[in-house]
Amino acid sequence: MKKRKLAVAALALIFGTNTFAQxxxxxxxxxxxxxxxxxxxxxxxxxxxxxxxxxxxxxxxxxxxxxxxxxPLPEENNFKQTFSVYRFTPQEKEVHLNGQTVSADNVFAVTNYEELEWDKDINVATEVIKESDNFRAAISRINSLEQNVLALVHPKHTDTFKAYQRYLTRGGIQQKKNEGNSKVFVLTDQTVATDYKIEIENQAEQLPLTNIAGMIxxxxxxxxxxxxxxxxxxxxxxxxxxxxxxxxxxxxxxxxxxxxxxxxxxxxxxxxxxxxxxxxxxxxxxxxxxxxxxxxxxxxxxxxxxxxxxxxxxxxxxxxxxxxxxxxxxxxxxxxxxxxxxxxxxxxxxxxxxxxxxxxxxxxxxxxxxxxxxxxxxxxxxxxxxxxxxxxxxxxxxxxxxxxxxxxxxxxxxxxxxxxxxxxxxxxxxxxxx
Structure with missing residues (x-):
């Protein structure tokens, strides 16, 4: 009986392997x-x-x-899962920090708002990206925070700051419009923000994107x-x-x-x-x-x-x-x-x-x-x-x-x-x- 079971198992293994190969x-x-x-x-x-x-x-x-x-997926008529995102292109930036006017060339914002107006009476957290910090790691951490943030960036990071700014000047993509938190980054040697006024205007363009999805x-x-x-x-x-x-x-x-x-x-x-x-x-x-x-x-x-x-x-x-x-x-x-x-x-x-x-x-x-x-x-x-x-x-x-x-x-x-x-x-x- 044992020999018979072993033979059956061996045949199953052989046929199973052939089935996989086929x-x-x-x-x-x-x-x-x-x-x-x-x-x-x-x-x-x-x-x-x-x-x-x-x-x-x-x-x-x-x-x-x-x-x-x-x-197609349930409740879809075809394989195209189309949705919209928004491209936000900066139009105007005006920033005053501790009594000084900051050049618009030293400001960029990560936001999905068409208009952003902050002053010292608004609940905004302040973060400082110091000379010794890794700028890319710092900006990633700040962008993950679930609150509005004004980030003061040391001038040592000018080159990387400008690269991010150029990218956003072409238009930053966001899933939604006029909701959630915003982050404003200012290139400055100042390390505190006791008094500030920030006004930013963006053009919002709705754009379609499409996943292709099917099912068994x-x-x-x-x-x-x-x-x-x-x-x-x-x-x-x-x-x-x-x-x-x-x-x-x-x-x-x-x-x-x-x-x-x-x-x-x-x-x-x-x-x-x-x-x-x-x-x-x-x-x-x-x-x-x-x-x-x-x-x-x-x-x-x-x-x-x-x-x-x-x-x-x-x-x-x-x-x-x-x-x-x-x-x-x-x-x-x-x-x-x-x-x-x-x-x-x-x-x-x-x-x-x-x-x-x-x-x-x-x-x-x-x-x-x-x-x-x-x-x-x-x-x-x-x-x-x-x-x-x-x-x-x-x-x-x-x-x-x-x-x-x-x-x-x-x-x-x-x-x-x-x-x-x-x-x-x-x-x-x-x-x-x-």
Whole structure:
């Protein structure tokens, strides 16, 4: 009897392995190459937000979802999840600080108000960015504060201050208008603000953005697994050797392609236990507005896991067919993925670049802040990648065999969660930086 059971088990293992191999054959290098080549082509013009190029990419992705047989999300008529943001362009700035008039060239504001009027009788906190401070870290901390802030910036930070100011002069993007808190930054050698008057006027322009989202309905409608990548990039740059298009092949046509291929893969499998949502996020490069909007449309407690995919077109430092998971320690999603890859040629590792803060630099962070086990799968060697955010990020720079194998690895690693056998631990929201 024992021999019979062992023989049956062995046959099951053989047939199971063959089934996996057959299933994974649906993820082909030829199809992967077709999709990423289209998304990173010159006629997409770098897929910058608010441009015809990103609209063309959106149409292409929606077309792929339709061919694959995905359904629109509930209460949506199609795959396009369109919403609005606002671009605030400074018009007038007048600041008086401790009896002195401050030049408008030494002021910028992070605000979604068309008109801002502050004086010493308004409840505004004062922060000082000292000569010894890290300006980028300080501004990030101040912007996260849930209150109005007047920040006095030491002149030592003039160059970085001016860079932020130039960026905002082109128009700062905000989700909402005339609500919430504002931050005003003043370049000055003064370290106290006993008396001040601030008047700022902005022009507010409403602009559309579009996520592309489709689904495979599972047996459990209220348990959701998200596969995602962002399809926008940074558009047109200063020409280098006659090339001005930042094609964004690895960042993040690779992740978007992987997400589409996983949709094609799971559509050919038996009906999943959990509902699968496949989403291409917009506006990641300008503040993650696509994932922010998406996160507001679903109860976060229903999202069991998020596999966000970013820059998987090149081998990782761990070698071919390997990738890493950002925020590995914040849930056990990575351990569950590793379990399902044992005995294969694929492997997932903890993020080897914690100093780069990659967990917070992609669309996973928005859902992780809500407690979702949301992580980014990546293989880019970010500390030495010279094509990042440049005109050289083209398909010719990618290893398509590696990328195709990474998609297969994610397919295998995610099956336990998709079919309800595994449930990752939730992210402790208190450990996630806002």
């Amino acid at each position: 299933n994974l054959s649906a993820i082909s290098q030829q199809e992967t190459s077709r999709i990423i080549k289209t998304l990173s082509a010159d006629d997409m013009q770098g897929r910058s937000a608010f441009t015809p190029g990103v609209d063309k990419a959106a149409d292409f992705i929606a077309g792929e979802f339709k061919k694959t047989g995905l359904k 309905e599972g047996k459990r409608k209220d348990e959701i697994v998200v596969f995602s990548g962002h399809y926008d990039h940074i558009g047109i740059l200063t020409a280098v050797d006659g090339d001005s298009i930042a094609n964004g092949a690895d960042d993040d046509a690779s992740g978007t392609t992987a997400m589409i291929m996983l949709a094609k893969y799971y559509k050919k499998q038996p009906k999943p236990d959990r509902t699968l949502i496949f989403v291409a996020f917009t506006a990641e490069e300008i503040g993650g507005y696509g994932s922010r909007y998406f996160s507001e449309q679903l109860p976060p407690d229903q999202i069991v896991a998020m596999f966000n995919i970013e820059m998987v077109g090149k081998p990782s430092k761990f070698g071919p067919n390997t990738a890493y998971l950002t925020g590995f320690e914040k849930s056990n999603l990575g351990e569950l993925m590793q379990k399902h890859l044992q005995g294969t040629t694929y492997s997932i590792h903890p993020d080897p670049y914690p100093e780069q803060n990659l967990f917070y630099r992609s669309d996973n962070a928005t859902l992780a802040r809500l407690g979702v086990p949301a992580h980014t799968i990546s293989s880019v060697q970010i500390d030495q990648d010279k094509s990042y955010h440049s005109v050289n990020d083209e398909i010719e720079q990618l290893d398509m065999a590696h990328m195709t194998n990474m998609i297969k690895a994610i397919a295998l690693a995610s099956r336990g969660i998709v079919y309800g056998n595994d449930t990752p631990t939730r992210v402790d929201k208190s450990t996630v930086r806002q």
